[in-house]
Amino acid sequence: xxxxxxxxxxxxxxxxxxxxxxxxxxxxxxxxxxxxxxxxxxxxxxxxxxxxxxxxxxxxxxxxxxxxxxxxxxxxxxxxxxxxxxxxxxxxxxxxxxxxxxxxxxxxxxxxxxxxxxxxxxxxxxxxxxxxxxxxxxxxxxxxxxxxxxxxxxxxxxxxxxxxxxxxxxxxxxxxxxxxxxxxxxxxxxxxxxxxxxxxxxxxxxxxxxxxxxxxxxxxxxxxxxxxxxxxxxxxxxxxxxxxxxxxxxxxxxxxxxxxxxxxxxxxxxxxxxxxxxxxxxxxxxxxxxxxxxxxxxxxxxxxxxxxxxxx
Amino acid sequence: xxxxxxxxxxxxxxxxxxxxxxxxxxxxxxxxxxxxxxxxxxxxxxxxxxxxxxxxxxxxxxxxxxxxxxxxxxxxxxxxxxxxxxxxxxxxxxxxxxxxxxxxxxxxxxxxxxxxxxxxxxxxxxxxxxxxxxxxxxxxxxxxxxxxxxxxxxxxxxxxxxxxxxxxxxxxxxxxxxxxxxxxxxxxxxxxxxxxxxxxxxxxxxxxxxxxxxxxxxxxxxxxxxxxxxxxxxxxxxxxxxxxxxxxxxxxxxxxxxxxxxxxxxxxxxxxxxxxxxxxxxxxxxxxxxxxxxxxxxxxxxxxxxxxxxxx
Numbered sequence: 001x002x003x004x005x006x007x008x009x010x011x012x013x014x015x016x017x018x019x020x021x022x023x024x025x026x027x028x029x030x031x032x033x034x035x036x037x038x039x040x041x042x043x044x045x046x047x048x049x050x051x052x053x054x055x056x057x058x059x060x061x062x063x064x065x066x067x068x069x070x071x072x073x074x075x076x077x078x079x080x081x082x083x084x085x086x087x088x089x090x091x092x093x094x095x096x097x098x099x100x101x102x103x104x105x106x107x108x109x110x111x112x113x114x115x116x117x118x119x120x121x122x123x124x125x126x127x128x129x130x131x132x133x134x135x136x137x138x139x140x141x142x143x144x145x146x147x148x149x150x151x152x153x154x155x156x157x158x159x160x161x162x163x164x165x166x167x168x169x170x171x172x173x174x175x176x177x178x179x180x181x182x183x184x185x186x187x188x189x190x191x192x193x194x195x196x197x198x199x200x201x202x203x204x205x206x207x208x209x210x211x212x213x214x215x216x217x218x219x220x221x222x223x224x225x226x227x228x229x230x231x232x233x234x235x236x237x238x239x240x241x242x243x244x245x246x247x248x249x250x251x252x253x254x255x256x257x258x259x260x261x262x263x264x265x266x267x268x269x270x271x272x273x274x275x276x277x278x279x280x281x282x283x284x285x286x287x288x289x290x291x292x293x294x295x296x297x298x299x300x301x302x303x304x305x306x307x308x309x310x311x312x
Numbered sequence: 313x314x315x316x317x318x319x320x321x322x323x324x325x326x327x328x329x330x331x332x333x334x335x336x337x338x339x340x341x342x343x344x345x346x347x348x349x350x351x352x353x354x355x356x357x358x359x360x361x362x363x364x365x366x367x368x369x370x371x372x373x374x375x376x377x378x379x380x381x382x383x384x385x386x387x388x389x390x391x392x393x394x395x396x397x398x399x400x401x402x403x404x405x406x407x408x409x410x411x412x413x414x415x416x417x418x419x420x421x422x423x424x425x426x427x428x429x430x431x432x433x434x435x436x437x438x439x440x441x442x443x444x445x446x447x448x449x450x451x452x453x454x455x456x457x458x459x460x461x462x463x464x465x466x467x468x469x470x471x472x473x474x475x476x477x478x479x480x481x482x483x484x485x486x487x488x489x490x491x492x493x494x495x496x497x498x499x500x501x502x503x504x505x506x507x508x509x510x511x512x513x514x515x516x517x518x519x520x521x522x523x524x525x526x527x528x529x530x531x532x533x534x535x536x537x538x539x540x541x542x543x544x545x546x547x548x549x550x551x552x553x554x555x556x557x558x559x560x561x562x563x564x565x566x567x568x569x570x571x572x573x574x575x576x577x578x579x580x581x582x583x584x585x586x587x588x589x590x591x592x593x594x595x596x597x598x599x600x601x602x603x604x605x606x607x608x609x610x611x612x613x614x615x616x617x618x619x620x621x622x623x624x
Contacts, residue, residue, distance in 0.1 A: 026354055030539075031461050032392040032524050033358035033452070038350035042338055045434065046345035047449060049403035051441045080344040091361035091403075091447040122357065125447075129363045135403040135437075135447030137359060140345070149343050212344050227342075 003103060004096035004128075011126050014100055015092075018107040022120030024086035024141070034122035036087040036139055044140035044147065046077040052132035060175045063102045065190040066134070067109020069265075072192045073214060074138035075117055076267035079196045080212035082148040082203025083140035085119040090136050093129035106134070117196045145203040151227035153209040153272040159232055159287040160279055162198035162269045164188065165217055166256065169263020170245050173252060182244045194267040198282045202271045205280070210271040216262040218302045221270055221295045228272075231292030233299060234261075238286040258304045261297065315415060316408035316440075323438050326412055327404075330419040334432030336398035336453070346434035348399040348451055356452035356459065358389040364444035372487045375414045377502040378446070379421020381577075384504045385526060386450035387429055388579035391508045392524035394460040394515025395452035397431040402448050405441035422448070429508045457515040463539035465521040465584040471544055471599040472591055474510035474581045476500065477529055478568065481575020482557050485564060494556045506579040510594045514583045517592070522583040528574040530614045533582055533607045540584075543604030545611060546573075550598040570616045573609065 003011045016029040027035035036043075048070070050056055056066045071088060078085040090110060094103060107121070114120050119138070171189025180186060202210055209224045217234075225232045241249070241256045249256035272289050279285065295302060315323045328341040339347035348355075360382070362368055368378045383400060390397040402422060406415060419433070426432050431450070483501025492498060514522055521536045529546075537544045553561070553568045561568035584601050591597065607614060 027459060027461070031459075032389040032522075033356045033395070033450075033459075035393070035454070035459050036355050036357055038353055038355040041350055041353060043348050043350040043355045043451065044345045045348055045399065045401055045449070045451060047401040047403050047435065047437050047447070049405055049437050049439050049445075049447060051405055051439050054440060077344040081347070083345070087357065089357055089359040089449055091359050093361055093363055093443070093445055123359065125359050125361050127361050127363050128366060129443050129445060131405075131441050131443035131445070133361075133405055133441060133443070133445055133447075135359070135361060135445075137357070137401055137449040138345075139355065139357060139451075142347070147339060147343075147345075147347050149339070210344075 001100050002096060003094050003098045003100050006100050008126060011100060011103060014104055015107045018104060019111050019121045022118055025120050025122050029123050034089065036122055038141060040142045040144060042142055044078050044081050044083040044142060045137065046074055047135060047137040048073045049133065049135040061190045063105035064109035067106040068113045068191040070134050070136045071110045071113035072194050072267055074136045075113065075196060076194045076212040078138050078140035079199030080210050080269055082145050082199055082210065083142045084200055085117045085138055085140045087119055087122045087139045088114050088136055090121055090124040090134065092124065092126045093131065093133040094126065095130060095132060096128050098132065143200065148203050148207045148210040150209055150211055150224045153224050153228035153230050153289045155230055155289050155291045156275050157208055157272040157289040158275055158285050159270065159272050159289060160283040161286045162282045163195040164193060164266050165213065165268050166245060166259035166263045168192055168265035169259040170248055173254060174248060177252060182248055184244050185248055192265060192267045195269060195282055198269050201280060205273060205277055207271040207273050210269060213266060213268040213270055215264045217270065218261050218295045224272065225293060225295055231290040231294055231296065232287055233290050233296045234287035236298050261302060262304050313412050314408060315406050315410045315412050318412050320438060323412060323415060326416055327419045330416060331423050331433045334430055337432050337434045341435050346401065348434055350453060352454045352456060354454055356390050356393050356395040356454060357449065358386055359447060359449040360385045361445065361447040373502050375417035376421035379418040380425045380503040382446050382448045383422045383425035384506050384579055386448045387425065387431065387508060388506045388524040390450045390452035391511030392522050392581055394457050394511055394522065395454045396512055397429045397450055397452045399431055399434045399451045400426050400448055402433055402436040402446065404436065404438045405443065405445040406438065407442060407444060408440050410444065455512065460515050460519045460522040462521055462523055462536045465536050465540035465542050465601045467542055467601050467603045468587050469520055469584040469601040470587055470597050471582065471584050471601060472595040473598045474594045475507040476505060476578050477525065477580050478557060478571035478575045480504055480577035481571040482560055485566060486560060489564060494560055496556050497560055504577060504579045507581060507594055510581050513592060517585060517589055519583040519585050522581060525578060525580040525582055527576045529582065530573050530607050536584065537605060537607055543602040543606055543608065544599055545602050545608045546599035548610050573614060574616050
């Protein structure tokens with residue numbers, strides 16, 4: 001059945017039936033607005049939009065995968081502030097011929113990813129549109145910590161990483177060449193595995209700066225370097241190339257370090273910590289904050305394409 | 313200059329340059345997420361999406377008008393909970409050939425409408441898309457009041473209205489017939505005049521239910537009736553037809569009460585109050601909550617099309 005056949009209110013009923021309120025949801029879908037707990041007295045808010053054919057392809061990802069990715073992109077931004085995600089709201093623009101089952105499974109993916117961090121989908125909007133589009137907004141609670149910004153890194157700080165790099169980019173390359181395996185990489189593109197808890201953990205440890213890696217490590221660390229007016233030098237040997245990635249890179253004629261250093265969409269977290277902070281297991285050192293500007297690898301400028309511009 | 317020429321980050325720089333933080337903005341655009349004050353310890357959140365050619369037409373509205381309308385639709389939902397809006401986040405999907413000036417003026421409209429209530433645009437996202445689309449999320453603070461839901465109306469309550477009805481629908485009809493005047497009506501379609509302060513005021517007065525009129529009075533009061541398991545009877549004589557609306561209706565062969573009772577997009581607020589509450593000047597009585605179900609006018613079912621379905 002198409003969403004045109006269910007109609008706006010039928011579609012909303014079917015979608016919201018997939019959502020159950022998490023602990024921070026004080027009032028869920030069905031009224032003019034939702035109400036979410038904000039015990040800190042400050043609320044973290046971020047929004048990310050995904051456009052069909054640009055941020056996802058319906059022949060590459062199942063609808064639940066798209067839901068997972070859309071939620072993850074937003075929840076990771078909340079975690080990168082050092083906050084704990086509490087709620088999502090979702091605007092869905094759908095072509096009238098979209099199968100309502102697609103929208104329902106999308107909702108399942110959103111709800112499942114949010115539930116990983118104890119958050120839930122509390123509201124949204126739907127509209128017809130020629131272009132399938134998903135705009136997700138995430139809220140989070142700082143739990144009494146100061147938000148960890150991009151501008152606080154200081155020369156001498158250590159740069160550390162939580163989560164995976166290059167997996168989603170490798171999966172994207174695999175899919176774009178018409179392959180469907182290795183499954184590890186393709187699945188990483190479809191559903192990122194985000195170290196959400198590492199964000200608030202870094203805040204408690206006194207991280208001086210933090211960012212979510214969505215455009216590529218070099219590009220995103222470049223934002224920390226610029227905001228902090230410092231340089232960042234990465235150690236190439238700090239990055240292991242896992243065997244399936246090495247094999248795929250070799251088969252496809254790609255340098256796997258391009259995936260690792262410039263690939264986005266894994267939503268790893270990168271942070272800078274004062275020297276001497278003992279890094280917990282999720283975090284591993286990958287470089288150093290230095291005087292200067294920009295991001296270097298083993299002291300040299302990174303030669304590859306650093307990241308992604310959505311209009312180019 | 314097109315947004316493709318400025319690129320993603322150039323576009324973001326140009327847009328965010330138009331935004332200044334309001335009193336609730338603790339951290340504005342430029343980091344992974346924004347931080348907004350939530351002194352109540354609960355945050356109200358709502359999202360609304362506007363699609364080019366469906367919710368607005370670029371030949372009917374200037375970009376600043378679209379910004380005003382998009383902000384108003386969301387801020388009115390916050391007010392309809394009895395809350396004071398604090399912040400907006402905005403996702404803009406733009407065709408690569410969109411003039412960057414259009415996006416800048418859109419940003420001005422969003423900022424100006426938000427400033428009417430002391431709120432500000434604190435963050436957002438941009439993407440290329442074949443379909444110009446705007447997804448806005450609004451946050452609000454309850455200031456210690458309980459949220460006013462749709463489900464609390466009781467038989468014997470008075471139904472009251474704050475704001476205008478039928479103006480935007482009349483303006484829409486005028487524009488869709490190829491006219492550009494009367495200006496009063498056309499401008500009302502382009503930029504709704506929303507009685508934001510009436511929302512928190514109603515909460516303080518003990519309103520039992522409230523809703524923002526975006527789909528049409530009969531349709532939206534139908535949501536209160538259904539959620540409260542009551543009926544609502546409106547008094548037709550409570551609605552004055554202003555002279556310019558009467559003239560336009562006559563010239564276009566329309567019953568002006570169809571605009572008033574079924575026209576959306578003015579974002580008036582309708583609320584139910586316990587009998588005996590003295591209504592302040594912004595609120596005027598328009599009917600009564602009764603036993604039963606559905607919405608009647610002078611005791612009879614409303615014969616017109618009650619509202620709008622975005623997929624039909």
